[in-house]
Amino acid sequence: MAVASATVAAVGLSLVGSAGTAQASTTSAAPVVTRAALDPALVAGRGASVNFLEQEAENAATNGTLIGPDRTAYSLPAEASGRKAVKLTGGQYVEFTLPAAANAITVRYSIPDAPNGGGITAPLNVTVNGKNKQVMTLTSEFSWLYNQYPFSNDPTAGLLHEDWWITECACVPAFTDPKPVIATPFRPMHFYDEQRLLLGKTYKAGDKVRLTVPAGSNAAWTVIDLLDSELVGKPHVRLVASNVLAFGADPTGRRESADAFDRAIAFAKKWHLKVYVPPGVYQVNRHIIVDDVTIEGAGNWYTVIKGSEVALSEPAEDGSVHTGVGFYGRYAEDGGSSDVHLSGFTIQGDVSERIDTDQVNGIGGAMSDSTIDGLYIRHTKVGMWFDGPMDNIKVTNNIIVDQMADALNFRKGVTNSLVSNNFIRNTGDDGLAMWSDGVADANNVYDHNTVQTPSLANGIAIYGGTNNTVSNNLVADPIREGSGLHAGSRFGATAFDGYLKFTNNTVVRAGTYELNWNIGLGAIWIYALDKTIDADIQVTGDHYLDSTYNAIMMVSEWGVKDLVQIRGVKFKDLRIDGTGTSVLSGRVEGGASFENVDARNVGAVGINNCGSFHFTPAGSEFVVTDLGGNDGGGTTGPWMASWELPNTITCDDRPPVVVPPAPSAW
Missing domain, CATH: 2.60.120.260 (Galactose-binding domain-like)
Known part of the structure; x- marks a missing residue:
């Protein structure tokens, strides 16, 4: 996000x-x-x-x-x-x-x-x-x-925010005289x-x-x-079910079928049946509200529920100015939904712009004690955006591609839930996110997912929360302003509490360029902005391959560098194969421990320790603790050299990049 x-x-x-x-x-x-x-x-x-x-x-x-x-x-x-x-x-x-x-x-x-x-x-x-x-x-x-967040479809448009810093001119155009000429199409x-x-x-x-x-x-x-x-198998068939065709749904997609879906759902709930959606293309141009219902398609290659974004005559209570195809639980403030089970179909929208207040997501609302399995979601704003509080949802075996924003976001008090074996490609924001927006997301697991080519932000991002785990995932090719894995005290999230575990993940070709700061990030990026981070953060068994800049970045914003810290993060049993710059870039007060972190093909000094940029006689404000077994290095020698510890200032703010060789077997 x-x-x-x-x-x-x-x-x-x-x-x-x-x-x-x-x-x-x-x-x-x-x-x-x-x-x-x-x-x-x-x-x-x-x-x-x-x-x-x-x-x-x-x-x-x-x-x-x-x-x-x-x-x-x-x-x-x-x-x-x-x-x-x-x-x-x-x-x-x-x-x-x-x-x-x-x-x-x-x-x-x-x-x-x-x-x-x-x-x-x-x-x-x-x-x-x-x-x-x-x-x-x-x-x-x-x-x-094009343009600045939240972006534009118009390649000829001028700046959306003339009062924002623009790196191209090294200026804030609204306060610059003479006003700079910003070439179009812009970004x-x-x-x-x-x-x-x-x-x-x-x-x-x-x-x-x-x-x-x-x-x-x-x-x-x-x-x-x-x-x-x-090799796609045969369509799934459910003979004894509330079949949407019986209630007037049109499988050719020529006529609107939303009302037919509502009737099929009402009948299924009355007679304790599942809803079945046979092969076909069904036009649905609004939300289908789901609660205590199972909806099965014939398989996501066969059953396609497709809709257009529709402008509302006046903004909805939630701020939306459009509606569109999507399956939504009731919002938490309305009691939420439960026992919802969706499987085996495609949701395809036609969202081509990012309007953050719009609820034009494939799946939305609150759904407790529910499952979402085997869907294919394309061309919606967000694939699945859950607004809690809600508990115990399992999101498994889905494919989410070509989104304007996130693929999936747990927001505000989603607990005891699992996101597993999902494939995500080409999001316009975080692939997978947990955002503890005022209420902690807790006891959730993101496991064995693949996230590829988010064009903005991170592969997997955790914003605050309690006792969450990110494990066995593969993240590749984040493009800009983000990393493969991210833990951020940002966006008004609750403080990290209990533990946050990053375990046995592989991140490849990350460590991207942060375009505001003009520095390289890390394959994993831990960022203190709103609050100090001092929970039990454990990073264990990860592999960081071919990082464009750093493997690990720990940082605070310049404006709060004397107000927040990152303390007590534990890195253990990592393999780092290729960094354009350093293994660790520490740009914050605090510290971290390292044990059995093996690195090779490191392009710059192993530890780039700037602390909070006060450069005190006592050394950096960021303390590196060597627990042993930290081997390997690169162009400047061992990545964890004895002379760097525990807090020697080795601050090269923007070291030159040395492109590493392609990853290979360890």
Whole structure:
């Protein structure tokens, strides 16, 4: 969740990789299956277990042009999985060899915006073994944001906030004379989208799926990032159920079906039945309120509940100015909902702008003692946003992609809940968040999830709360103003209390550039802003791979640097393979302990210890405690050198970046 200003792109980032362009091979390529653009062996046992196999376009056969690697914000390769992709023009192709039997594919792509915003459409031909052509209609309607938070669809617009600091001019334009000229489009971002396609039959391993941009395409270029291939099973059928078709739902999507869903739910509750939604596309343009009900689809490839964002005649009580497709529990202040069970369908919106007061999320409200399983959620503002207090929800096996903001957020008193085995890609804010907004989120677990390419903010972020665990997750490629893992005393959250555990997570290509501060963050970022952080924070068993800047960042804001501290964080049994700068950047008063933290390919001094920038004769205000077993290092020697301890000032505010080699087996 990012509510600070969005900021600058490129200053100094040529140090972290330049955008290479090369004509790619036209020869047939054997399938290279990856997870988050890595050898799966490097992330074994971590992240979500999914039904599809990922192949990066840069590893496929193509006569297009490789773009990347590059991590410069506002560039196409920076937002691609693995920071590489393939650019095609008319007549060019990417061809993937199926690694296993498949009857369905997902393509992640980008095409240009319209000159004045709002997107264009363009065709992409799909053939298998040169036959059975299908045409995907690509769109940029739901991508291409510009400007400062909360962003704009208009590439020609002036600044949204002239009174904010702008790094490009090193000024606040409203108070600068003469007023600077800010070039447009200003800070383009959120370039990618994805589409699914059933191939109509099952193809075997070794068959060739070719994606071709037809000659004369109205898109000047088409970037292909990756292809996921999958063998989709038969539709799920529930014969004894409250079938929405019996109540007038239209599976062709031509007529509105929201009222039919309401009638089916009422009938199911009266007769103690489940609601069944057969294969089809159902138009629903408002919230479906759910309480004490089970709704099953035929599977998220078959049952699609699709709706448009609808302007309200006057703002709702919650501040919304639009409504749209979504399944909502009653709000907590209205008693909340319970015993809600949703599974096996897609929720697809058409949200193309970020309005934070709008409730245009796929799932919302409060749902206690409930389950959400096997959904596919796309093009809503937030995939799932829960406003507590509420207790005991299990969110499992879902796919959430192409969101304007978070994929999932537990806000305000969500307790005793589990988020597990979910796959998340291309969010416009945090992938997974817990926000203890005035009431603590407590006793929750985020486990075995995969979060890829959030274009803003963090992969997994915890804002305050009590006794929460983040374990066995895979986070890759956060783009700007965030990290892979984040613990923040921010946004009015309750203080961290009890414990917060980060356990056995893998974070790759994180440690991004903080565009307001003009410094690099860490693969894990602990930030004291509103309050001191002195809970039992344990970081154990994590792997931080190929961090753009630091592996670990602990920091406070300059304006509160003498008011807050971060104390007592424990790092143990970590593997750090590749940092552009340091293992640890300490920019706060307090301290942390380290035990069995092994590092290699470290680009700068192992510990960049600035403390709270008073540089006292006694040393830094940030104390590093060596509990033993901290081995390895990089260009400047051992990462934890004896001369650095416990609080030697080693403050190089912006050390040069040394790009590390690709991660490898430990």
